[in-house]
Amino acid sequence: MIPNDIPITPELVADHGLKPDEYQRILDLIGREPTFTELGIFSAMWNEHCSYKSSRLWLKKLPTTGPRVIQGPGENAGVVDIGDGQAVVFKMESHNHPSFIEPYQGAATGVGGILRDVFTMGARPVAALNTLRFGDPDHPKTRHLVSGVVAGIGGYGNSFGVPTVGGEVNFHPRYNGNILVNAFAAGIASTDGIFYAAAAGIGNPIVYLGSKTGRDGIHGATMASAEFGEDAEEKRPTVQVGDPFSEKLLLEACLELMQTDAVIAIQDMGAAGLTCSAVEMGAKGGLGVELDLDHVPCRETGMTAYEMMLSESQERMLMVLRPGKEDVARAIFEKWDLDFAVIGKTTDTRRFVIRRHGDVVADLPIMELGDEAPVYDRPWVETEPAAPVDPHAVPATASIGEALIKLMGSPDLCSRRWIWEQYDHLILGNTIQRPGGDAAVVRIEDGPKALALTLDVTPRYCEADPVEGGKQAVAEAWRNLTAVGAAPLAVTDCLNFGSPERPEIMGQLVGAIEGMAAACEALAFPVVSGNVSLYNETSGEAILPTPAIGGVGLLPDFDRSATLAFKAEGETILMIGATGGHLGQSLYLREMLGREDGPPPPVDLEAEKRNGDFVRALIGEKRVSAVHDCADGGLIVAIAEMALAGDIGATLSRTPHSLPPHAYLFAEDQARYVLTAPADEAERIVREAAAASLNVSVIGTTGGKALTLDGEDPIYLSTLRACHEGWLPDYMER
Amino acid sequence: MRSAIILFPGINRERDMARALTRATGTAPAIVWHKETSLPPVDLIVIPGGFSYGDYLRCGAIAARSPIMPDLIARAEAGVTVFGVCNGFQVLTETGLLPGALMRNADLKFVCRDVHLRVETAGTRFTNRYTQGQVIRTPVAHGDGNYFADPETLARLKGEDQIVFRYVGPNGKPAENANPNGSIDDIAGIRNARGNVLGMMPHPEDYIEPAQGCSDGLGIFESMAAALEQA
Secondary structure, eight states, X not given: OOOTTOOOOHHHHHHTTOOHHHHHHHHHHHSSOOOHHHHHHHHHHHSHHHHOTTTHHHHTTSOXXXXXXXXXBTBSSEEEEOSTTEEXXXXXXXXXXXXXXXXXXXXXXXXXXXXXXXHHTTXXXXXXXXXXXXXXXXXXXXHHHHHHHHHHHHHHXXXXXXXXXXXEEEEOGXXXXXXXXXXXXXXXXETTSOOOSOOOSSSOEEEEEESOBOSTTTTHHHHTTSOBOTTGGGGGXXXXXXXXXXXXXXXXXXXXXXXXXXXXXXXXXXXXXXXXXXXXXXXXXXXXXXXXXXXXXXXXTTOOHHHHHHOOOSSEEEEEEOTTOHHHHHHHHHHTTOEEEXXXXXXXXXXXXXXXXXXXXEEEEHHHHHXXXXXXXXXOOOOOOOOOOOGGGSOOOSXXXXXXXXXXXXXXXXXXXXXXXXXXXXXXXXXXXXXXXXXXXXXXXXXXXEEEEEEEOOHHHHHHOHHHHHHHHHHHHHHHHHHTTOEEEEEEEEEEOSOTTSHHHHHHHHHHHHXXXXXXXXXXXXXXXXXXXXXXXXXXXXXXXXXXXXXXXXESXXXXXXXXXXXXXXXXXXXXXXXXXXXXXXXXXXHHHOOOOSOOOOOOHHHHHHHHHHHHHHHHTTOOSEEEEOOXXXXXXXXHHHHHHHTOOEEEOOOOTTXXXXXXXXXXXXXXXXXXXXXXXXXXHHHHHHHTTOOEEEEEEEOSSEEEOTTSOOEEHHHHHHHHHHHHHHXXXX | OOEEEEEOTTBOOHHHHHHHHHHHHSSOOEEEETTOSSOXXXXXXXXXXXXXXXXXXXXXXXXXXXXXXXXXXXHHHXXXXXXXXXXXXHHHHHHTSSOSEEXXXXXXXXXXXXXXXXXXXXXXXXXXXXXXXXXXXXXXXXXXXXXXXXXXXXXXXXXXXXXXXXXXXXXXXXXXXXXXXXXXXXXXXXXXXXXXXXXXXXXXXXXXXXXXXXXTTHHHHHHHHXXXXXX
């Protein structure tokens, strides 16, 4: 048993992740030395993960409002109006550090946490996605991490019963010591049935719901706010253990209770558990909170106040109920075999008072716990601009066919089927577009409305130029939603960076936010929720800057959406958008020449909007048979993906003389889409695009079982398919 | 036709199943909580897919011993039609209403993908809308679908025409990779000797309309509706 009155030494303060000046701030705030439990509470509230102390100043630059936005950042998840009295509720969150230490449970509880964020707001989850970044495939740990993370995501989502419909997976040595697991979830709620965290009313019961509290995950959020050293393995006990079965019961019980008028406020116990949830409910409502920990359902005996306040045991909720409604709530929770306990009440004191065995073990000012957390304007430096890459100076080291086969079978472009076949992507019966397309499409109940969902970021672009990289991540998400025919609604983000205490890393964060803000503004694509994950580094080496963007769009009618597969032989292939031969930071440069240099492709936000709006209208009018955005690997990779999906080849026109063929075909210029349409329709589209001053070109015709290019041997689809489908299963199972 | 879905904690495909039953029969199924001890008067009892009791102990083992089960078993023994999908199939084998057992998939991984099934016996109350040998496409989504029966049981299943669906290639012939889980004899679904209880691992309830990419699964629900409407 840890006593509450152990002396607070500088070492103990440092072990709690608090700097000496931060501790001084605590002393000034409360006018005395904190108790041990209070020190724990401060460390939980003031760590980077919970307080956003390094990023808060900059996050303010992101646009967060729009005509459809019901709730922006600051709640459990963002809420956007989708008409007919319905709202989509969504958020993305990182679970990087726990997943590196313990991949199965780390990833599983990441999924659990984000699902809870969504149903806490009153929404039934309808889709999950995830962004994953692993180290070099040749690194001895990578295979084990991929296997564990994928099994953990599947293990949780499949059992909970939400379709996992998409995401991103990439490999790069810079993630060798710090992988990324970012989990996204979206749910549907009634606009008149959305629940918030702010407590209201004085003397109202605060109830604890869900699973029991154990000693797992203590200081999880503090661990997530520090870089790793050689001792990462020793942090395993800070990783939580997930139970999707309990979460499914918690979902059903919460939604059932929300149908009554019993709930005033609700907050899930995520990072920093009981501490963070109780403080947020009180602070948001301008009220005090009193908790008596003797009533908290515990999994183990002899737990101290310190342990209970910092436990990150999963599948738990805190609610403020209307007085007299305890029995209604208790009956529902007991039906679902979940724990239910009144553990405290709201007060008018604005104090956070914790009792254990009759003693007051903490008594802190509740508003200051959140509001007075340190905010840092950390020093930062701009990333040096990279020297441009002249497309004429990039040698062609192989034939187009050899290069395409190599790229399509490379770790970053190969099929992710081995992964998504381990995720139940069909449950609920509303998956209209499955993993493997530009965006997932999930019908809302029986339709015709549907959501489009995508996660995007290109870290190598962000590393070379954080501003353009930030823009590109947003633009690509917007483009992917557009490519399935959806109107982009809003985004959530997950900003993964190294230590903000290093000016060059802080400069990446500042730059990426600047680029994201510009793109969100220009594309009317506001940020409604998100998460920041800093200190992603091991032994001084930071990850690539990875501001992952989760884009959500709306399709008025799922029947008016596009997929990337070629549909018929003899159709014309068109490209909308200009090709400038941009090879800087391209996969061609990296995979064929071993070079990771140059600037990323610049993002012309006006062109993005013009081209995208044009393509979306064509899809809505059912004038195009297939649509795909042009991204990693360039035009020829986009065409190969369309051909493989439809099992129909293509004959490509002669490439323009202004560029070497490999520069034209593998360039990663932005704002481009590949479309197909019957020849006469294609002619009309070309005329209309030209009249609207858009860049449009006829690039070939569908047909056959190979890609045929001028002066090249046919590139057979069977060969492409073998290397594209083969790499990941071969890697994982050899 | 009246139907009921049994809901155990952790079941998660009840909505998919209710939609398919409603579409085929015109009436929404009753939802019966596992803590009940008697079912309403119905023509069809369905146990949908999911992870009842978190798949803890053994898939379907705890559900098979829950309060509603004695009445379900009595109804099945009295001839009422019972249909179990995925976890429902596992529960039915755990109760003994269907022979054999479902083990971890041979490759130890959860698998969600399309499979092709050959209708091995078309004359049943579950398959009257299909033709003998017809190949249909359905998805699977399971970690424990590896059907096993001892040689004696297997011989009886074959002899009594109890194997209803087998995993095959798209052309209806056995094929490499057609069987997603290592099931013995490529078995995907079986019925009891009396013919009123069917268990299958694939999810026909998720392929009932073109928007889902395939409507082949609707036939099972229409078959049951046709057979039980007449009854």
